[in-house]
Amino acid sequence: MMKFLTSLFLGAALLAAPAHAQGQPLRIVIDEGVIEPMPFAVPDFVPDSAAAADYAREISRVISADLTGTGLFREISSDAFISRVSSFEAPVQFADWKAINAQALVTGAVNVSGNRLSVRFRIWDVFSGAELGSGLQFAGTTDGWRRMAHKVADQVYSRITGEGAYFDSRVAFVSESGPKDQRRKRLAIMDYDGANVQYLTDSSSIVLAPRFSPAGDRLLYTSYESGTPRIYVLDVNRVQRQVLPTQEGTMSFAPRFAPDGKTVLYSLAQGGNTDLWRMDISTGNSVRLTSAPSIETAPSYSPDGSRIVFESDRSGTPQLYVMPANGGEATRISFGQGRYGTPVWSPRGDLIAFTKQNKGRFHIGVMRIDGSEERLLTASFLDEGPTWSPNGRVIMFTRETQGASGQSSLYSVDISGRNLRPVRTPDGASDPSWSPLQN
Template sequence: MMARACPTSTAPVIVTAPATDRRHCLCRSQSRNQRRLVPTKGIPAMFRTLCLAAALMGSAALSAMPALAQSGPLRITITDGVIEPLPFAAPVFTDEGGAGELSAAITQLVAADLEGTGLFRQIDPSAYIGGTSFDAPVAYENWKAINAQALITGAVTASGGKIQVKFRLFDVFSGQPLGEGLQFAGTEADWRRMAHKVADQIYSRITGEGPYFDSRVVYVSESGPKNARQKRLAISDYDGANVQYLTDSSTIVIAPRFSPDGNRILFTSFETGFPRIKLMDIGSMASKPLADLQGNMTFAPRFSPDASSVIFSLEQGGNTDLYAMNLRGGGISQLTNSPAIETAPSYSPDSSQIVFESDRSGTQQIYVMPAGGGEPTRISFGEGRYSTPVWSPRGDMIAFTKQNKGRFHIGVMRVDGSEERLLTSSFLDEGPTWAPNGRVIMFTRESAGAAGGAQLYSVDISGRALRAVPMKGAASDPSWSPLLP
């Protein structure tokens, strides 16, 4: 047994349980309705990378796809053309003492996380044959009979406000466990996080992608009529649960952004009567001006991924340029100097480059420049206006908003501007933010008209699984947190 230290007191403890270590590749067979789990032990890493790239980007993307870390104990990759979600069975986790309704709730949340990706489909539990017990040997034939390709079993123990959640994942068609069984321990209040952790493990093992369910979103909660909208900062789990309000509605707030450690947020507030950047510690909800910055208006702040600086827009005399503030020394440097509007900046994951929008060409377009400033390179060349570029945490893509012919789109492109792909289309979509694994995007969708309102939506980078995020009430300007510890 190996135990990993937990970084914070509230984080569930992860304990690994012994199991086999085998590599698999999930490949879709020629027959449309038959997908098999094929062991890939001995298949070169390159093949597996290709497999994934094809699934997510189409064949043209192969050469540019970065090789993924191959360090995971077990990897399954999804082949191209996944249209049919993978059917899985998840019998209600065994109550091993005191769990009561929590067992079913956790099981349902694990299934909901997986189904929400559009990659998985839960088989109706009424079709399950025979009972299950967490410790009993798996009767694979019962699961094959209902065409389950993955089986998730689990057990929950609750006592004195603490709970333990155990789970195992099985590849039904090869009759093997898929990775090690794991156990999470935490407080009962964190039960949703533990379910997300379980689902993250399953998602990662089957797709080879990084996890993202155990994460949060900070956003602007909206209420009131369109011409007097009230706005306040809110934070919730990625699925809209556990909402907490961080400010009241007494002043307009816009566009919050997480710090790299997820403990602080930058945002723009009209509290003084003029838009100014503020910095809030989420734990204490205490906020203060970022710094005594010059300028008539400061806005669009983002942290650098290495937490060494903040980049932002500063408007003076009607002209908006990009500036950076060093968080260690406090020094301010001006990064752009043009009569155009430069805003919506975003650092590359290694903090060496900045992507931003500028209308120096006459309309909003996307540019990349070195983090210290310097000559920008335009990367958007399609029809229409491009804005709000956001660098993927994996470094491989840039998400953006595009306006063309009266419609708004969320799209992705390579960092050199190639392979642009629009994922959505509506009256008004804007402001993408990346899931921690760089494979899902959340954004604001606003409906038209006097009664129109904002809602958060998510979509994956293939354009699949477009859905409204069930936030409580109207919401805009999402920023996705890093994965929680």
């Protein structure tokens, strides 16, 4: 029952491109300036049968929600449409779409045969009358329809922005319920947009901070299952977990995969002192990377695996440091006012996201890897624990509200600081980890 989308075999095929006029490519350049969202239209995809009708409509809605959710696009309501698209192959009436100021148009068709579903689509630059890129077809099983919608939306987003895709991805998180002093936590996974929530553990023990493997097939997390914090590896598809070996009388937590997926960085607390260690998962052999009386925790590898950014209070307050992957001399990179924690290296390698605490407020921010150009993206009573979208453009994090009835929930924000949005979850939620793009 916990098989995730293993029945979905996505096939992509190029559609023969129709003749079209040449024009300036449709393009959104994402920079720090204010962006006027690009108006687009996604008329309901054309179903080939009554069985395909619901899928066709829902797929169109998911594509539209993905694009609108970026803050870079604005959907034109179907109420305004002049043309009806009743055939995928019929010529597009560009004048009708220009008249309602749709700059981008996505047309498509959905075929259903038994439990097989295929989606064909084309992306049009309305004002030049040109097709943007080539038409594509995705095929799979009907239960994977949302993934196919996300894949179409990824194509639209990538072709128009020139950025990497991120909609066909998942988020692991901690689902929370109950009052603040007896919070029940369980590990969960969902699509990036909050759909298809599945629980991976029960709430009998506290679980914390899942982290995806580079291939997205496993999660590392910390659990109190044995009575003391220990690190577990969970196979996401089989929902089978394995505890990592540890030393007697210690606590291990804050695990992160190395880019090779074979080694794990983590914190080990021994005699009250917390340092960073690295473990080979297959052998269980551990190497100590830091050796200081201060707290060293929250490590994160650079995407090339050569360096580690982490949090340490060796200066007296928690700050961010970068050191070589094998340990050795660390360089402090955070110098602003306040306390810094939970650094996470961007998948592009150019930025480090972090949590900052200053004057009683929490912020999610980004800085260059040398600590320059610090930029705070959010501010609230308690924001923490950033995780990067697969394309390094969006950050998801935990926001907790104040007071006795305080609740945690997930939010996302662009690295420009725009488009702060709640991520819908069934209960309270914390500690998101964004998966890589699915295959």
